[in-house]
Amino acid sequence: MSSDSQSLVRSSDPLHSANLIPVLCRQFYQLGWVTGTGDLVYIAPSGVQKERIESEDLFVMDKKTMNLIHSPVSNHKPSACTPLFFNAFTLRNAGACIHSHSQNAVLATMLFDKEFEISNQEMIKGIKKDGSYLPMMYSDRLVVPIIDNTLFEQDLTSFMADAMNSYPETSAVLVKNHGVYVWGKTWQDAKTMAECYDYLFELAIKIKAHGLKV
Amino acid sequence: MSSDSQSLVRSSDPLHSANLIPVLCRQFYQLGWVTGTGDLVYIAPSGVQKERIESEDLFVMDKKTMNLIHSPVSNHKPSACTPLFFNAFTLRNAGACIHSHSQNAVLATMLFDKEFEISNQEMIKGIKKDGSYLPMMYSDRLVVPIIDNTLFEQDLTSFMADAMNSYPETSAVLVKNHGVYVWGKTWQDAKTMAECYDYLFELAIKIKAHGLKV
Amino acid sequence: MSSDSQSLVRSSDPLHSANLIPVLCRQFYQLGWVTGTGDLVYIAPSGVQKERIESEDLFVMDKKTMNLIHSPVSNHKPSACTPLFFNAFTLRNAGACIHSHSQNAVLATMLFDKEFEISNQEMIKGIKKDGSYLPMMYSDRLVVPIIDNTLFEQDLTSFMADAMNSYPETSAVLVKNHGVYVWGKTWQDAKTMAECYDYLFELAIKIKAHGLKV
Amino acid sequence: MSSDSQSLVRSSDPLHSANLIPVLCRQFYQLGWVTGTGDLVYIAPSGVQKERIESEDLFVMDKKTMNLIHSPVSNHKPSACTPLFFNAFTLRNAGACIHSHSQNAVLATMLFDKEFEISNQEMIKGIKKDGSYLPMMYSDRLVVPIIDNTLFEQDLTSFMADAMNSYPETSAVLVKNHGVYVWGKTWQDAKTMAECYDYLFELAIKIKAHGLKV
Structure with a gap:
């Protein structure tokens, strides 16, 4: 060097x-x-x-x-997230990737099983479908896959890649009791979508706490 | 230009x-x-x-x-809110209008049906009745209409206008699973009232969570 | 002038x-x-x-x-709080008085009836008994009177004065669905005690939400 | 001097x-x-x-x-915490010690009895075992002793020392209805671990509020 x-x-x-x-x-x-x-x-x-x-x-x-x-x-x-960031770069041609240990993300993985799901919320329009990069509609059902955590962060790499292949339109992967990875074409897109996802995780948690349906 | x-x-x-x-x-x-x-x-x-x-x-x-x-x-x-802001300017001669996706506003639209209602709270005195522009009293019942959301934000325009006509004293309209619009004669009024509304939405949500009556 | x-x-x-x-x-x-x-x-x-x-x-x-x-x-x-601030100056020889619409204070007045009470919390030691100005002990029972709200803030003056006379050691008065007044010999004392009261209101609300005893 | x-x-x-x-x-x-x-x-x-x-x-x-x-x-x-800070310096050769009255710590001491426990959370990896100074694993069970509070802060000193002797790998001691002490070799370690502990206290409280198992 x-x-x-x-x-x-x-x-x-x-x-x-x-x-x-x-x-x-x-x-x-x-x-x-x-x-x-x-x-x-x-x-x-x-x-x-x-x-x-x-x-x-x-x-x-x-x-x-x-x-x-x-x-x-x-x-x-x-x-230690480096190999996981590279999933976004190599599998999706992302320009930026954000990893968060937000408690909203962590609690969402505990209140949902294999998929986080939410629909009929205005903020869903802030998420772009990977591939087409079309923004989602208010009435669309947003689905984020939840993968199990591993003892070592780098061991998540192949499980995250599997989820990305099974959910070709997702721009995020949740990790059980751990957090979330969000990516986009630019840092602005990655940041805006990470903010929207976190808002939706937080809102879904509150909705469930009030005994309402997400 | x-x-x-x-x-x-x-x-x-x-x-x-x-x-x-x-x-x-x-x-x-x-x-x-x-x-x-x-x-x-x-x-x-x-x-x-x-x-x-x-x-x-x-x-x-x-x-x-x-x-x-x-x-x-x-x-x-x-x-995309521009036509909705103009409702406040043309129908109410407002000087400023604020739109928020606050989770307090969104949860309030889910915990109430067609109208958000609250009474006997000091902060209600921060809201001025549109038209007379008289401040509300502590014991007044504050009512904010809740309109359904639409797929595209501009399609809300006529529904918001209808609600403004049906509630001539309101200075705010809530949108289901979306947020709130608040207006006032000046930016100071719009801002102060938006803060009061958000405080009251948040308080009502907490009051309901504790099983008390709003 | x-x-x-x-x-x-x-x-x-x-x-x-x-x-x-x-x-x-x-x-x-x-x-x-x-x-x-x-x-x-x-x-x-x-x-x-x-x-x-x-x-x-x-x-x-x-x-x-x-x-x-x-x-x-x-x-x-x-x-509009001015006459209430003067209660603290004239009845207790205070040097500073703070008024808050904190939601913690407001919710505390809804979850308790005529008196807010808490005991066995370290933060109680931040409160000084008016008169002797001795700090409270961890095991002391902190009691703050709650008075009813009135339509006009100045009409609270005599009710606040009554509560101050009935609770000679209190350095705060709560107002139902409204907020709290806190005073002290100096602005530092008033500020520190207002912070301690707000902490204890918030904590008591959380303790009740978890079904525990305050 | x-x-x-x-x-x-x-x-x-x-x-x-x-x-x-x-x-x-x-x-x-x-x-x-x-x-x-x-x-x-x-x-x-x-x-x-x-x-x-x-x-x-x-x-x-x-x-x-x-x-x-x-x-x-x-x-x-x-x-008044000085003698308690010295426990960390003399018993554990710490370089820094932090004391917090965080409501997350206080509520954790009320929702748990003699020990705070949590497992299978990514953030546990931010805690180093005292002695070996090896970072904990995701699947490890993190245990923090909870000691009773005393009327005077200095009287906690021997009880805190007892807990430190009984839990040789802990880098924190919780005090009932009071707060937490966290220490580390450097201020960076003490600060990072204090942040991780507070995150885990807060998360455990939320998990319990949602009726899930920690």
Whole structure:
């Protein structure tokens, strides 16, 4: 790794991935979101306080070869989610992927069995069907597959890939007692959809708590 | 559209609509509020991250002719709520209208049938009766009509207008499984009343959860 | 009112009441707190967006004569709570008083009848008994009187005074379906105790929701 | 105490304890966290508004002799938790300890009896077993002892020490109707684990509210 790789994480453009990811990590700190995005894949380190991540803490990986082309000076490792993010990149040609340990996602996996389902909610219109990328309708039934958790995060990779193949229009996979992965063509799409999914998980939980039907 | 229209969204006055709307959008980001206000109508774009809206992202529309007299450079569209905002401007001579997807509003539409009702709560005094513009009393029964949602947001326009005609003193209309529209003479009134309504929706939901009578 | 009264609301000291109140109003915006404090009594205006209050929006009243010695240029009125704040100043020699419409306070008045009661909670130690000003013990039973609400806020004055006379050690009075008044010798005491009361109201509500005994 | 001790609380390094603690106190103000850390022990004062603590408000204590080697000019006292923080330093060689009155911790002590227990949750992996300092597995059963509260905080010291001896792998002790103590080798570890514990307390409470098994 040449010292020139430093330039990969230095930019005066606030929307450059190297500047955007720390901002998004701080913004979504409470939900524990992490994100990779761009032609090159920018990956948050594990073991760093999410609200304190700086540009120079990021890893940069080549999307095709999956080689690390920039590592931070510190001896952190890239997030253990990395192989799962690559599912979104390789199976769906995503531009960004977000992982959350949101309690709304976790509780949804406990209150539903193999699939999270909700219908007739305005916020469903914020979700785009993968493939066609058409936005869903208010009356559509949104289905998100729920896969079992594994002892080690990387072992989820093939189960997540199976779910993605079985649900070709989904842009999210829930993991039992763990959280959710959401992806989109751009970081804006991934972020907006992650917000919509979290809103719908939270709403479904409240609806069930009030004894109503989702 | 002449290039002079740029001046419509440039002002050093922090209370000018072009500066106020981005601030309010950021402030109310969590509740998903958007707002149009003023003699000219300033409209937030759809498809832009609400907390990142800048003055130059706004549309400006002539209140009487409904012609767009300023559009942002980007190829966004004005919010799909625009015809609904105009209900408030044309039917009630409002100066500002706010739309929210607040989960408090959505749950209220699920826990009540055709009308949201609450009485004997101090916060009711924050609501002004449209028409007379007299503030409500503590002991008054606040009633907000709930209309059914439609597949497309613009199709709500006539149903919202019907509800406004049937409830001439209301300053808000709830939409089933969708959210709420709130308007007032000024942006301060619209904002204060939207806060009071949301407080009362949330309180009513909690009161019902505890098995008490609203 | 002489124009010299402007100097009453101008100070470079960040802890001067004229600067402190706007900061506290912004900080506690979500709980709807307002506060009067000091030898002179500084009073927030009604009808101003709490998070936008500036020093020059404040009223200043003489504590003994209750005469207004400074009014803002705008045609706002002092908060309708003013006579209730003066209960704390005249009956208890308080230095500051806070009024909140917190939903925790409101729900507590609905889940309890004439008195809010809680015991065996560490946070009770944050409350000082009025009169002796001794901090309460963990095992003490904290009792806060709940008075009925009235149509007009000023009509609460005598009922609040009655409750203060009947509960000489209380430093708070709850108002049914309305909120709570909390006072202390200094703004720090009033603020700390208001935080402790709100914590205990919220906790008692959760404890009851789980079917446990307070 | 020589005037030279002022230099102990002055540093241009933002990660120096004298600067870090006020930042963390502000950041965790809502959860009521306080923290001591470092070779020297930096202790927040009691009776100061947590979000207003400045470097010069801190006490500095010698870790071995437990002598105060710096006190603020104001006549505040060190936090009453000081002897409990020293349990973590002396019994476990901790580098930092955090005390919280979080309602999640308090409710957990009321919904569980002598031990808080949870299993099969991804967030358990954020907890390190004291001694070996190995991270826990997803399928491990996390157990946190719950000790009874005492009238005076310092009287908890021996009961907390007993629990630490009985549960040699725990990095936290819950106190009935009071809160939780969490410690780690570094402030980063203590902070991350305190966040994980609070997440798990909150999640367990929600799981029980929905009638599910933890």
